Amino acid sequence: MEEAKHNEAEEAQGIEAREAKQIEAGETSRSSRKLITFEPKLVINKGISVLGFVLRLFAVFGTIGSALAMGTTHESVVSLSQLVLLKVKYSDLPTLMFFVVANAISGGYLVLSLPVSIFHIFSTQAKTSRIILLVVDTVMLALVSSGASAATATVYLAHEGNTTANWPPICQQFDGFCERISGSLIGSFCAVILLMLIVINSAISLSRH
Amino acid sequence: MEEAKHNEAEEAQGIEAREAKQIEAGETSRSSRKLITFEPKLVINKGISVLGFVLRLFAVFGTIGSALAMGTTHESVVSLSQLVLLKVKYSDLPTLMFFVVANAISGGYLVLSLPVSIFHIFSTQAKTSRIILLVVDTVMLALVSSGASAATATVYLAHEGNTTANWPPICQQFDGFCERISGSLIGSFCAVILLMLIVINSAISLSRH
Numbered sequence: 459m460e461e462a463k464h465n466e467a468e469e470a471q472g473i474e475a476r477e478a479k480q481i482e483a484g485e486t487s488r489s490s491r492k493l494i495t496f497e498p499k500l501v502i503n504k505g506i507s508v509l510g511f512v513l514r515l516f517a518v519f520g521t522i523g524s525a526l527a528m529g530t531t532h533e534s535v536v537s538l539s540q541l542v543l544l545k546v547k548y549s550d551l552p553t554l555m556f557f558v559v560a561n562a563i564s565g566g567y568l569v570l571s572l573p574v575s576i577f578h579i580f581s582t583q584a585k586t587s588r589i590i591l592l593v594v595d596t597v598m599l600a601l602v603s604s605g606a607s608a609a610t611a612t613v614y615l616a617h618e619g620n621t622t623a624n625w626p627p628i629c630q631q632f633d634g635f636c637e638r639i640s641g642s643l644i645g646s647f648c649a650v651i652l653l654m655l656i657v658i659n660s661a662i663s664l665s666r667h
Numbered sequence: 668m669e670e671a672k673h674n675e676a677e678e679a680q681g682i683e684a685r686e687a688k689q690i691e692a693g694e695t696s697r698s699s700r701k702l703i704t705f706e707p708k709l710v711i712n713k714g715i716s717v718l719g720f721v722l723r724l725f726a727v728f729g730t731i732g733s734a735l736a737m738g739t740t741h742e743s744v745v746s747l748s749q750l751v752l753l754k755v756k757y758s759d760l761p762t763l764m765f766f767v768v769a770n771a772i773s774g775g776y777l778v779l780s781l782p783v784s785i786f787h788i789f790s791t792q793a794k795t796s797r798i799i800l801l802v803v804d805t806v807m808l809a810l811v812s813s814g815a816s817a818a819t820a821t822v823y824l825a826h827e828g829n830t831t832a833n834w835p836p837i838c839q840q841f842d843g844f845c846e847r848i849s850g851s852l853i854g855s856f857c858a859v860i861l862l863m864l865i866v867i868n869s870a871i872s873l874s875r876h
Contacts, residue, residue: 553823588874599805603812603813607820611817628833661873665798
C-alpha cells in the first residue's frame, strides 16, 4: 500500500517538473520570437536618410559627368576663307574652365560625403555630422549654380553673339564644340536641382530630431 | 492694575496684527518681484532667430541694391573713329538682364519673408513655416548665385575680351558702364554669402527643436 503511495507522489513530482519545464520553454520561445515592431517615426527617419543618399549618388554622376564632358571638349576646323587651321578647346574660355573646376570640386566632395550619408542611415540621431554636411552642401550648391550659369552665359554668347558689344557667334565655325559644351551643361543643372533637394532633405531630417 | 493689564493685552494684539500684515505684505511683494529666469536654451533659440532676421535684412539691401544699380546702367559715347554716337545699356547684354531679374525676384521674396522671420523670433517652436522658408531660401540661393556669376562672366568678357572667339573687350570705350556693372556685382555676391548663412541658420534652428 505504502509503495503505491510512494509511486503516486513520484509521478506527481515528475508531472510538475515537466510542466515547469514546458512553461519555461514557452517563455523563452516567446521572447526569442519577440515581434520586431518598428516605430513609424524611425522608419520615416531612415527613409529620409536613404533618400538623401540616393540624391547624393545621382548628384555625383551629374557633377563628375559634366566636368568630364566639358573638360574633354576641343575642335579643330580648317577656315576656308583664311586657309588656316582654327582650334578651340574648353580652356580657351575661362568661364568654361571655372565650370570644370566647380563641378570637379563638388563631385569630389559628394563622393567623400557618401560614407557619411550611409552612416546617417544607420544612426538617425547623429546631429553634428548632419549640420556639417548641410553647411558644405549649401556652399557646393552655390558653387555648382555659379559654374553652370557662368558657362551658360558663355555658351549663349557662342551661339548668339552680341551686336552691341560686337561679339560674333562662333558656333557656325565650331558646331561640334558648341554641341558638346551645351550638352555638358545639362548634367550640371541636374546636379544643382539635386543639391537643392539634398539641402532640403538634410534640413527636414534635422527637424525630426 | 487690571486696566494696565488690559492695555498691555491690547498692545500685544496690535503688534501681532501689524506683524501679520508685514509678513503678508512681504510675501506679495516677493511674488510680484518674481525673478524672471529664462531657460538658456530659449535664449539661444531666440538669438538664432534674431540673427536670421538681421541676415535677411542685409540680404534685402544686397539684392535690391545691386538690381537697382545694374538696372539703371547705361552710357553713350561718341566714337571718334566712326564719328557716331555709341550707346550701351544693361539690357543690351541678356545675362545682365537675367542678373537684374534674379536679384529683383529674390529681393522681393526676402522683403516678404521678413514678417515670417519676426514671427519666428517670438514663437521659437514654429517648425513648418521654418521648413517652408528654408526651402525657398535654398532656391533663392541658387537663383542669386546663378545671376551673379552669369553677369560676372559677361563683365569679365567686357573687360578682357577673348582672342580665340574673336570677342574684343568693350570697357575701353564704355569705362563708366563697365565700372558700374562691376560695382553692382559686389552687392549680389554679398547676398549670396548672406543667403548661405540664412539657410545654415534656419537648419541649425530646426535642429534645436
